[in-house]
Amino acid sequence: MTSAVRHTYSNDAALRSRAGRVLPNGMYGHQNAASLPPGFPQFFERGQGCRIWDSDGNEYIDFLCSYGPIVLGHQHPRVEAAAARQQALADCQNAPSARIVELAELLVAKTPLADWAIFCKNGSDATMLCMVIARAATGRGKVLVAQGAYHGAGPLLTPRATGGVTPQDRANILTYSYNDLASVEAGVEAAGDDLAAIIATPFRHDAPADLVPVDPGFALGLRAICDRTGAALILDDVRAGFRFHLGGSWEPIGVRPDLVAYSKAIANGYPLAAVLGRDSLRDGAGRIYATGSFWFAAVPMAAALATIAALEEEDAIARMVQAGLLLCDGLRRQAAAHDLVVTVSGPPQMPYMTFASDTGLERMTVFAGEAAQRGVYLHPRHNWFMSAALREEEIATALERTDEAFAGVRRRFGGS
Numbered sequence: 280m281t282s283a284v285r286h287t288y289s290n291d292a293a294l295r296s297r298a299g300r301v302l303p304n305g306m307y308g309h310q311n312a313a314s315l316p317p318g319f320p321q322f323f324e325r326g327q328g329c330r331i332w333d334s335d336g337n338e339y340i341d342f343l344c345s346y347g348p349i350v351l352g353h354q355h356p357r358v359e360a361a362a363a364r365q366q367a368l369a370d371c372q373n374a375p376s377a378r379i380v381e382l383a384e385l386l387v388a389k390t391p392l393a394d395w396a397i398f399c400k401n402g403s404d405a406t407m408l409c410m411v412i413a414r415a416a417t418g419r420g421k422v423l424v425a426q427g428a429y430h431g432a433g434p435l436l437t438p439r440a441t442g443g444v445t446p447q448d449r450a451n452i453l454t455y456s457y458n459d460l461a462s463v464e465a466g467v468e469a470a471g472d473d474l475a476a477i478i479a480t481p482f483r484h485d486a487p488a489d490l491v492p493v494d495p496g497f498a499l500g501l502r503a504i505c506d507r508t509g510a511a512l513i514l515d516d517v518r519a520g521f522r523f524h525l526g527g528s529w530e531p532i533g534v535r536p537d538l539v540a541y542s543k544a545i546a547n548g549y550p551l552a553a554v555l556g557r558d559s560l561r562d563g564a565g566r567i568y569a570t571g572s573f574w575f576a577a578v579p580m581a582a583a584l585a586t587i588a589a590l591e592e593e594d595a596i597a598r599m600v601q602a603g604l605l606l607c608d609g610l611r612r613q614a615a616a617h618d619l620v621v622t623v624s625g626p627p628q629m630p631y632m633t634f635a636s637d638t639g640l641e642r643m644t645v646f647a648g649e650a651a652q653r654g655v656y657l658h659p660r661h662n663w664f665m666s667a668a669l670r671e672e673e674i675a676t677a678l679e680r681t682d683e684a685f686a687g688v689r690r691r692f693g694g695s
């Protein structure tokens with residue numbers, strides 16, 4: 280097979296140097312490319328379908344989907360048309376448009392547990408609101424969170440409690456181990472009569488580690504513990520939402536939480552998040568102060584209405600599963616052919632890969648860098664995301680290039 284031309288990154292280097300003067304560390308947050316291998320640009324210019332282009336015009340097949348939001352593909356025509364129609368009317372106004380009612384109605388209709396919705400901007404807003412609503416409803420303070428789970432960047436929930444986080448910020452957080460009901464029971468006991476909520480992700484997707492499916496018995500156990508104690512069960516569906524089931528990611532295992540936090544894929548890249556909840560929490564939700572200057576903007580809501588309709592009508596989840604299966608099977612076969620031992624974990628819509636004996640992710644770093652330089656964007660430390668825009672031919676092209684990336688790992692580290 281022909282080798283894709285290796286990229287050059289001169290515009291990116293110039294922009295990084297300018298950014299170094301005006302942004303802390305040259306970039307902040309999870310999109311800081313400084314710790315990514317060569318081949319990962321810091322700046323992107325455009326996207327179309329499953330392809331993205333950086334500031335040097337280098338093209339990549341996108342398996343990160345903006346860390347999840349791009350579920351239908353970049354610039355999806357139906358979503359862009361709905362957003363443009365709304366933009367031509369108004370976006371940010373003195374009060375919301377009718378889109379907020381239409382979207383709340385749609386989400387409540389699609390989500391078996393939900394009776395009401397509150398909209399905000401980020402996943403961090405949504406998980407925080409869930410906690411505050413649970414506290415308002417129960418009159419209690421403590422929240423049980425899985426050790427290492429990511430639920431947002433604020434001081435209360437960040438798992439990376441480094442700069443600017445005080446012990447007081449964390450005083451009401453207790454931890455448990457994912458899929459371990461005994462550790463949850465220990466947390467419940469430690470909380471005494473002050474347990475407001477237990478929060479969980481639909482499966483364990485803490486980076487950088489193999490992804491772990493939820494044990495259905497664990498999810499049922501959480502439900503039973505919340506029923507027994509009166510605490511609210513919060514499903515943090517920010518990362519996985521809309522890639523598994525349009526009614527919530529635990530619908531297939533038959534466990535219904537009391538509150539769900541959505542964001543990322545809800546509007547195919549437009550900034551929006553939602554909290555959905557049961558009637559039993561409606562009063563609590565009505566007593567909190569929830570607002571934000573941009574929370575009522577109409578364009579993202581119009582985009583969400585179109586995204587959810589397209590996800591359903593275009594059978595998008597099945598297409599993401601199909602694309603993910605092709606990619607994951609191909610990677611497993613290629614690794615074996617290069618005498619490399621890998622674990623491809625997670626559901627096909629959101630997979631991740633690790634190499635054996637790769638404690639510092641050295642092999643994964645080389646693999647992802649070699650792939651990126653050939654135009655395949657696979658993050659070395661974070662789970663990947665499929666979009667419904669990926670077709671068989673793009674997966675085949677990506678696999679031609681990952682074969683060369685595996686060869687690079689083999690050259691550098693040897694086999695097995």
Ligand SMILES: Cc1ncc(COP(=O)(O)O)c(C=O)c1O
Pocket residue numbers: 400401402403404406429430431432480515516517518519542543
């Ligand atoms: C499971 C989960 N919850 C919450 C968040 C926070 O979302 P945001 O980055 O939109 O604030 C994230 C972000 O990655 C997430 O993956």
